[in-house]
Amino acid sequence: MLVPLSWLKDYVDIDVTPDVLEEKLFSCGFEVEEKYETGHDISNVVVGEVVECEAIPDTHLHLCKVNAGDAGILQICCGADNVKAGGKYPLALIGATVYATAKDHKTVEGVMTIGQGKLRGYDSFGMLCSGVEIGLTEDLYEGAGYNGLLVLPDDAVPGADVKPLTGLDDWIFDIAITANRPDCQSIFGIAREVSAVLGSPLHEPDLSYTQTDVKKDGFTVNIDAPDICPRYIGHYIYDVKIEQSPAWMRRRLALIGQTPISNLVDITNYILHELGQPMHAFDYAYLKGDQINVRRAHEGEQIVTLDEKELTLGPNNLVICDGDKPVALAGIMGGLNSEILDTTNEVLFEAAKFARDNIRKSSRSLGKVSDSSARFSKGVDEYTTVMAMKRALHLTQELNCGKVSSTHVDRNSGNSIEPSELKVSVSKVNSILGITVPEDEIIRILGNLNFSPKINGDELTLSIPAYREDMESCQDVAEEVIRMYGYDHIVPTFMPTAQVTPGGYDLYQRTELKLKRALCAAGADEGVHYSFFSPAYLDMLGFPADAPERKAIKIMNPINEDLSLMRTTLAPQMILAMQNNQKKGILKGRLFEVGNRFVPKELPLKEYPDELETVCIGCFGENEDFFSLKSLVDTVAGTLGIAFEYEAAQKPFLHPYRTAQIVCEGEAVGYLGQVGYELIDELDMRVDSFVAEISLHMLGKYYGKSQTFKPLPKFQEEKRDLCFVMGKDITCAQIENEIKNSCEYVTAVELFDVYEGMQLGADKKSMAFSVVYTPGEEEFKTGTVDGFVSTLLSNLKDKYDVTLRS
Amino acid sequence: MADLNELSEKLSAIKSEIRSELDRLGSSKSVFEYKKTIFDSKTGKVGSLMREMGKIPAELRAEYGKKVNEVKTWAQGLFDEMDEKFKREEMRLRYEAEKIDVTMPAKMHKQGYLHPNTLIREQIVDIFGSMGFQIYEGTEIETDYYNFTALNTPDDHPARDMQDTFYLSDKFLLRTQTSAGQIHVMEKQSPPIKIISPGKVFRSDDDATHSPMFSQMEGLVVDKGITLCDLKGMLDVFVKKIFGEDVSTRLRPSYFPFTEPSVEVDVSCFQCHGRGCKLCKGTGWIEVLGAGVVNSKVLKGCGIDPDEYSGFAFGIGIERIAMLKYGINNIKLLFESDLRVLEQIRE
Incomplete structure (x- = not known):
């Protein structure tokens, strides 16, 4: 919120510098996001009095002698048409900074530094300036809009700085207001805080007015929806003269970025920023039936708002109606049909409280945001509603833009505007903070906040003004005390009263970290990807229509389509991460991610969906192949103290012959494989890439499985290297399982060579295994192991037609 | 002879x-x-x-x-x-x-590295775990009740506008804050409670400085006689362990619906030691987390008697800490899995 210092000073005496004020506001909870001097770009511009002025023949220029006070009499060439001897104008001295304008002399194009110049052969030691050149507009300073020199008042002293003279020494504070303090969403609201923090008295804006005896007979207000319109105040104004607002009001509106429109409309805008109460002014002549009805809109009812847009409404929208039609969309925007025009002669002022969530939702659903709706959405209090109407009537008289009738209607079903009593315990306030704030400090602080504090023993009694709707409990009081007392009084303690509790990771969390570390040790970097992805990824990976991956939860209001589905697989983002690296010229790498897949029990969601923890591994580059990925997958198994088995499998996006399902204790827990060439081509990937996904949530039951020690063998083990010849389709796993199951003494089987070649025949291959036989309680007798081997050989022969290579 | x-x-x-x-x-x-x-x-x-x-x-x-x-x-x-x-x-x-050129590159088995988020998370868990905090991981998909209503942010509350929420249905949403975990814990467990709750959170914000997904770590203590001074003491320990022993903290007033008083916690700039630099935007202080005394309405809603127990809560942005600590200049880099990024940040 923008707060001009000069305006703020209307309500509170401020004798500190802008920097100190910023610090004070910051310390009590109001962060100044930005603050700047209105003339921050302007420097070294003084009042110049033209003492001589001669036209330079055949040009539009004048050669002037200008009295610049201490800087002496300067020769200045000036092209403006209103320069004349005796005139006083802003004079930019050499070295001054002012705004550079475009050829139209209106559009600011940047800041320039004035140097000594020469025009048509005449030296010029500075520049006489227009209003635009020193950052002023007609609204900010009367006369500044003229396309020529800015004429300064006759009493201006030559050589004096123009900034104080033209309001360029004012300061604008842009203050962030937290959501619990709607009462501070105005300049007067901030003034209350400044008054409290500086301990400086607060001056209320003038609310006085006198009303005439004139009445608008028969005028009525009906509230059909008091739940969302707890207070509605209307006041009838007549003999209205629509004119431009006075300079002081136009300047203030301009300082906060508001364009002045006309006196009546400006009064409502001024009060919105001064007090934080949105108001509306209706042209009474266009209100049918001398009545105002506040009700929910009928389904399909229409209104054309001030910005000439037609809106179709429904019962969730609150409307202000006359005798037969809506004349305003309550709290959001007035209707075009009752707009204040230059010809307006009678006005109805409206100050009301509308429920903040109704206005917020209405404003959102209609896509219509105004200063008024933004303000109502934050919450308006009735105290301010009442105050605002008085202020509007006062300003109407002060600006002399209409007569205040005695027709005043106030419909009230809302909160009282009288202060309410709050009793809290002093010791409880201190116990929340953990320090003892001296009682006189408590009294001082809460007194400055206008809470009229009284302490009786441990009881603190406060009288809470109605605008402080946030003050409800002891904790609220504690917060008020400490933010004004200062958080630097809070001393660090280390929970002296707390019980000792066991801390740290549980087994599942510890295991997850162990797994991540193991994958790092195996050379993989950890990545993190979004929990949502694009539906296009599911097409990219070629999942059929009935694939479980397609049953994904949709985000109702995604940022865009690409971030609209909760992911059901981690693979696409991993493949794209590998693509992204390859695009940047990184042609080898290993990555993993541990994250959730989201699987709904039903759609639309009726209960919490399953969030299934999954590890996804990717690797790419010329040194990688299926088996290097498999080693990473085995790292997962090894870390968890379990063993995976692998079965050839198919996935739509993976190589048909280089893909396997991962099985643990008979359960399919994931897959691994080489990314298919179609996808590699489509994504312009440059090297072979591999991806695996393992459902950690299915492996949780194995976490922390305790390992038991097996005593070392008592007797000598025997090792046999066996080289088998077999058909090409026989798998390693088939032979390995056969060996393992052939005899209880087999304790290790390891493939150490594979050979295919002409000697064996085109349809044959050989695989060589080394097999370890470990004796149990007795030593092997001579020939025992040979017996095992010959049984194994005959089994292999029978089952797979495997022979021993000679 | x-x-x-x-x-x-x-x-x-x-x-x-x-x-x-x-x-x-x-x-x-x-x-x-x-x-x-x-x-x-x-x-x-x-x-x-x-x-x-x-x-x-x-x-x-x-x-x-x-x-x-x-x-x-x-x-x-x-x-x-x-x-x-x-x-x-x-x-x-x-x-x-056998003379060799010792300046030739080392023969290495390439090592991988944990994500910066994981590194920061581990550091935080180490600190709080040793102080008796358990780790509670909530779900990424939450209900409106746990994410807002139970945290003293009812439907008409203007604080809802502070966060742009992704909705999955009328009732379900992507959690906007790990604070949602507070309620689950307080419903299930009676005091003393000391938890931290790390996790991914989501807000509909996607520009140069915002990512629609980021990570937070919520902390919660509920026990007898817990005060704002205890919060300050705890956070002092935390920031010193994360940013260095010579760093100090500053509390300043703020607002969160579920804590009161609420504070923003700033640390003295560890780069310029308070003199003012680019990192701290010349202020000498860096905002690192939000915290406060648990609002008694929240305790009551979870069946905890606020006359007997009190507590504090704090919320830390993991990426923010990672970016500050490692000097990472763009939050989006953390989610792109660019190996040149991931391999720079080590423990």
């Missing part, structure tokens, strides 16, 4: 022969070979002398043996000396031949 004289002559002849022979030897191997011709008990020039002991009269044998052994010891000494000399030389040559 004639025999002994003869022996003496023989021995001095052998000695001079050994002397002249040794000068011709060029390697430890040749020394070894030559040694055999001297010491071998059958054929060696000295070794064989001992075999002749039998032929010597008994009374001379001791003297004979002594003389032979003297030469033997003398020769052994010479051989050892030569041998050592040659071995040293040979070693020197071998070393020289």
Whole structure:
């Protein structure tokens, strides 16, 4: 919120510098996001009095002698048409900074530094300036809009700085207001805080007015929806003269970025920023039936708002109606049909409280945001509603833009505007903070906040003004005390009263970290990807229509389509991460991610969906192949103290012959494989890439499985290297399982060579295994192991037609 | 004595022969070979002398043996000396031949690295775990109730506008804050409660400085007599462990619906030590987290008696800490899995 210092000073005496004020506001909870001097770009511009002025023949220029006070009499060439001897104008001295304008002399194009110049052969030691050149507009300073020199008042002293003279020494504070303090969403609201923090008295804006005896007979207000319109105040104004607002009001509106429109409309805008109460002014002549009805809109009812847009409404929208039609969309925007025009002669002022969530939702659903709706959405209090109407009537008289009738209607079903009593315990306030704030400090602080504090023993009694709707409990009081007392009084303690509790990771969390570390040790970097992805990824990976991956939860209001589905697989983002690296010229790498897949029990969601923890591994580059990925997958198994088995499998996006399902204790827990060439081509990937996904949530039951020690063998083990010849389709796993199951003494089987070649025949291959036989309680007798081997050989022969290579 | 004289002559002849022979030897191997011709008990020039002991009269044998052994010891000494000399030389040559360029790159098994978020999370868990905090991980998909209503943010509350929420249905949403976990814990567990709750959170914000997904870590303590001073003490420990012992904290007023008083916690800039720099935007302070005393309405809603118990809560942005600590300039880099990024940040 923008707060001009000069305006703020209307309500509170401020004798500190802008920097100190910023610090004070910051310390009590109001962060100044930005603050700047209105003339921050302007420097070294003084009042110049033209003492001589001669036209330079055949040009539009004048050669002037200008009295610049201490800087002496300067020769200045000036092209403006209103320069004349005796005139006083802003004079930019050499070295001054002012705004550079475009050829139209209106559009600011940047800041320039004035140097000594020469025009048509005449030296010029500075520049006489227009209003635009020193950052002023007609609204900010009367006369500044003229396309020529800015004429300064006759009493201006030559050589004096123009900034104080033209309001360029004012300061604008842009203050962030937290959501619990709607009462501070105005300049007067901030003034209350400044008054409290500086301990400086607060001056209320003038609310006085006198009303005439004139009445608008028969005028009525009906509230059909008091739940969302707890207070509605209307006041009838007549003999209205629509004119431009006075300079002081136009300047203030301009300082906060508001364009002045006309006196009546400006009064409502001024009060919105001064007090934080949105108001509306209706042209009474266009209100049918001398009545105002506040009700929910009928389904399909229409209104054309001030910005000439037609809106179709429904019962969730609150409307202000006359005798037969809506004349305003309550709290959001007035209707075009009752707009204040230059010809307006009678006005109805409206100050009301509308429920903040109704206005917020209405404003959102209609896509219509105004200063008024933004303000109502934050919450308006009735105290301010009442105050605002008085202020509007006062300003109407002060600006002399209409007569205040005695027709005043106030419909009230809302909160009282009288202060309410709050009793809290002093010791409880201190116990929340953990320090003892001296009682006189408590009294001082809460007194400055206008809470009229009284302490009786441990009881603190406060009288809470109605605008402080946030003050409800002891904790609220504690917060008020400490933010004004200062958080630097809070001393660090280390929970002296707390019980000792066991801390740290549980087994599942510890295991997850162990797994991540193991994958790092195996050379993989950890990545993190979004929990949502694009539906296009599911097409990219070629999942059929009935694939479980397609049953994904949709985000109702995604940022865009690409971030609209909760992911059901981690693979696409991993493949794209590998693509992204390859695009940047990184042609080898290993990555993993541990994250959730989201699987709904039903759609639309009726209960919490399953969030299934999954590890996804990717690797790419010329040194990688299926088996290097498999080693990473085995790292997962090894870390968890379990063993995976692998079965050839198919996935739509993976190589048909280089893909396997991962099985643990008979359960399919994931897959691994080489990314298919179609996808590699489509994504312009440059090297072979591999991806695996393992459902950690299915492996949780194995976490922390305790390992038991097996005593070392008592007797000598025997090792046999066996080289088998077999058909090409026989798998390693088939032979390995056969060996393992052939005899209880087999304790290790390891493939150490594979050979295919002409000697064996085109349809044959050989695989060589080394097999370890470990004796149990007795030593092997001579020939025992040979017996095992010959049984194994005959089994292999029978089952797979495997022979021993000679 | 004639025999002994003869022996003496023989021995001095052998000695001079050994002397002249040794000068011709060029390697430890040749020394070894030559040694055999001297010491071998059958054929060696000295070794064989001992075999002749039998032929010597008994009374001379001791003297004979002594003389032979003297030469033997003398020769052994010479051989050892030569041998050592040659071995040293040979070693020197071998070393020289094996000279390498030590500045060539190391042979490495490539190591991978944990994500910066994980690193920060681990550091935080270490700190709070050691102080008795358990780790509670909530779900990424939450209900409106746990994410807002139970945190004193009912439907009409303007604080809802502070966060742009992704909705999955009327009831379900992507959690906007890990604070949602507070309620689950307080519903299930009675005080004393000390938890931290790390996790991914989501807000509909996607621009240069915002990512629609980021990570937070919520902390919650509920016990008897917990105060704002305890919060300050706890956070002092935390920031010192994360940013360094010389860093100090500053509390300033703020607002969160579920805490009161609410504070923003700033740390003194660890780069410029408070003098003002680019990192702290010239203020000397860096905002790192939000915190406060748990609102009694929240405690009540979870069935905890606020007259008996009080507590504090804090919320830390993990990426924010990671970016500050490691000087990462763009939050989006953390979610792109660019190996050049991931491999820079190490423990």
